[in-house]
Amino acid sequence: MRIALIHYHLRRGGVTSVIMNQAQALMEAGEDVLVITGEGEASVPGIKRVLVEELRYDRDRETLPGTSGEELTKRAKELADAIVLAAKTHWGGQEADILHVHNPLIQKNSALLRALHILQEREPRLLLQNHDLAEDFRPDVYAKGEEYPINCHYAVINNRDRSFLHRAGLKFEGLHLLPNEVRSINATPDLVRNxxxxxxxxxxxxxxxxxxxxxxxxxxxxxxxxxxxxxxxxxxxxxxxxxxxxxxxxxxxxxxxxxxxxxxxxxxxxxxxxxxxxxxxxxxxxxxxxxxxxxxxxxxxxxxxxxxxxxxxxxxxxxxxLNIPMVYISSTILRKKLEQTMMSVYKRYGMDPPRYIIKMMGEDLASRDVMDFSRLDETTQGGIIRLLVSNQRVFRDIADVNPFLRDLVNWxxxxxxxxxxxxxxxxSYGREPIHKLLRETYRAVLNTPVTHKIVKSILLELYLDPTQLSLVGVGND
The missing domain is CATH 3.40.50.2000 (Glycogen Phosphorylase B;)
Incomplete structure (x- = not known):
């Protein structure tokens, strides 16, 4: 089987590690693998890697790419042509059996989605594996005005994303759970553990x-x-x-x-x-x-x-x-920050927030005696830490409502x-079980045609839960 693994870059860590593990496992199983990437220093031992300039992150280009419809279409065709050329050059004129594209719905290269539509017309089998989704409070990488590819196979790395994509229109026969392989880490023995x-x-x-x-x-x-x-x-x-x-x-x-x-x-x-x-x-x-x-x-x-x-x-x-009693937080200031952030998130998605969203946030905050520390912004978090350092009563109060913290001294x-x-x-997550899942997914891509599409508005609504908004968790690249 001829398999092309495609990503914007190969840098140490993150999705790169996943691609390297997949490439090595496929190579060990006798598959013919090509890694196509826009940039990056990381290499996969024994695996051919081809740099395709057109696949680079937009922000890493010397000049910002044009964003007009005509310019994007032109760049998308150039990108699709470059991917096909890379594959044909590697395989002596033959195309890949499967194009396995990593994180294509995160808009780091504004021409990629259109390029995938073009590639589909040439009948390669597409597997679009999503490690992150822009709808999950990441408006900075949301592809406004661009439809996601239809009638192809998708993969995700957790069951929540699988459930949400199914509810947004994808059929399970074309929607696969592909967890990541967990690498071995060794701890140096006999060191002081402090x-x-x-x-x-x-x-x-x-x-x-x-x-x-x-x-x-x-x-x-x-x-x-x-x-x-x-x-x-x-x-x-x-x-x-x-x-x-x-x-x-x-x-x-x-x-x-x-x-x-x-x-x-x-x-x-x-x-x-x-x-x-x-x-x-x-x-x-x-x-x-x-x-x-x-x-x-x-x-x-x-x-x-x-x-x-x-x-x-x-x-x-x-x-x-990690519960912080509301008595130590200005509910008025926090409500304003949460509401303004939520409105800004919707605006960056190109939408106005429904009225019930802001109402729900206000009602949720008003009903609380405590607030999770992780939902606070850095300034408020710093203020809470200062109180803990300077005031023993505050320290005891917060320890009392968080038994885990109180018991840490004896953990x-x-x-x-x-x-x-x-x-x-x-x-469950070593090389053998994860590679078995990957092979099963490839068989489905080759043998099971699917007719489905993602309804982006439904997907966005599923992720944008206002009661889960964290002021340190909103995407900003």
């Missing part, structure tokens, strides 16, 4: 303020350690603000631990692996630590964890919310659960 490790790039949706709050409740002489800095200008600005905040209050938080220390060593020095993220597509952070013999502790993302629990993975050190990992979870993760 950190609660947050092994992430510190972008805004990772909810860094909550990790900092976490540091106030851990035993003395222990730290919270965040491994990597962000790379985008907006995230860097927020990140530097938190670094200065930590220095000012002299909090036990380390930044950029992973810049000069190996992943094996940072894991080796960890008591446990924390997560405070408000949004994940697949959720590697809930699975990888068990492979390294470390417990996952922190914030639970329900739709992600439910998938893993159905495979037998146990999470007994997670909380669903210890459960080696029996670690051993069980390690086995379950490998059984």
């Amino acid at each position: 950190r609660y490790l947050y092994p992430v790039r510190a972008i805004q949706r990772k909810n860094i303020g909550e990790a900092i709050l976490f540091s106030l409740f851990i035993p003395k002489e222990k730290t919270v350690a965040i491994t990597l800095p962000p790379t985008t200008e907006r995230d860097i600005r927020i990140y530097r603000g938190w670094m200065e905040f930590v220095r000012e209050l002299d909090l036990p938080v380390e930044f950029e631990l992973g810049m000069n220390t190996s992943l094996e060593d940072v894991y080796g020095s960890a008591l446990g692996i924390i997560t405070t993220s408000v949004k994940e597509g697949f959720g590697f952070s809930y699975l990888e630590p068990w492979i390294a013999g470390r417990t996952v502790i922190g914030r639970r993302i329900n739709h992600v964890c439910r998938d893993f629990e159905s495979s037998g993975v146990q999470f007994d050190s997670l909380y669903s919310s 210890k990992p459960d080696e029996t659960v670690i051993s069980l979870n390690r086995r379950r993760v490998l059984e």
Whole structure:
């Protein structure tokens, strides 16, 4: 089988790791694989990679591309032609049997959706795998005015996205669940384990303020350690603000631990692996630590964890919310911020928010005695942390409504659960089971024609739940 794996770029981490794992697994099974990408340094050992300039991110081009209808159509044809040429050159004049395109509905290249429509007319089999969806509070990458490809196969990485896409019009026979393969991580043995490790790039949706709050409740002489800095200008600005905040209050938080220390060593020095993220597509952070013999502790993302629990993975050190009594929050200011953000989100999607949305947000806030810390903006989060540092009564109040925080000082990992979870993760998300699912999906793409389409307005309504709006989780690239 001739398979072309297509993505905007190959850079370390994220979707790139998924593509590299898929390519290696397919190659080991004897498939003929070509990786087509717009840019990037990462390579797949033993796999041919072709750079197609037309596939690059719009923002990485020397000049901004035109956005008129005629210009987009011209660029889309050039992109489709370049993909076909890359495949034919590699396969001696033959086209791919399957074009497996990663994250095509996230508009990083404004010509890609139109290029996929053109490619469909030439009868290649398309599999569009979505790791993220722009409708999930990511208006910055939403393809306004562009229809998503119809009558082709789609794949997603969690059951919530599968359910939403089905409700928005896709049939299950053309909509596949393709979880990611979980890589092995080794922890260096015999190191002093004195950190609660947050092994992430510190972008805004990772909810860094909550990790900092976490540091106030851990035993003395222990730290919270965040491994990597962000790379985008907006995230860097927020990140530097938190670094200065930590220095000012002299909090036990380390930044950029992973810049000069190996992943094996940072894991080796960890008591446990924390997560405070408000949004994940697949959720590697809930699975990888068990492979390294470390417990996952922190914030639970329900739709992600439910998938893993159905495979037998146990999470007994997670909380669903970190409750802050409303007495410590200005409800008037918070309501204004939430409403303005929601209206801005809708505007950026090219829509006006329905009246009931704002009404629902107001009623939800008015009914609350507590608010989840993750829904607050960085300024409000910082104010809560200052109160915790300076006022013992506030500290006791917040500890009382969050038993997990109160008990952190005595927390210890459960080696029996670690051993069980390690086995379950490998059984369900190791190379063999994930590659089996991939092969089954390819067979369906080749043998099962589908007639369906996504109704974008329905999909948008399913994701934009105003009661779940997080001020640190709204997409801004």
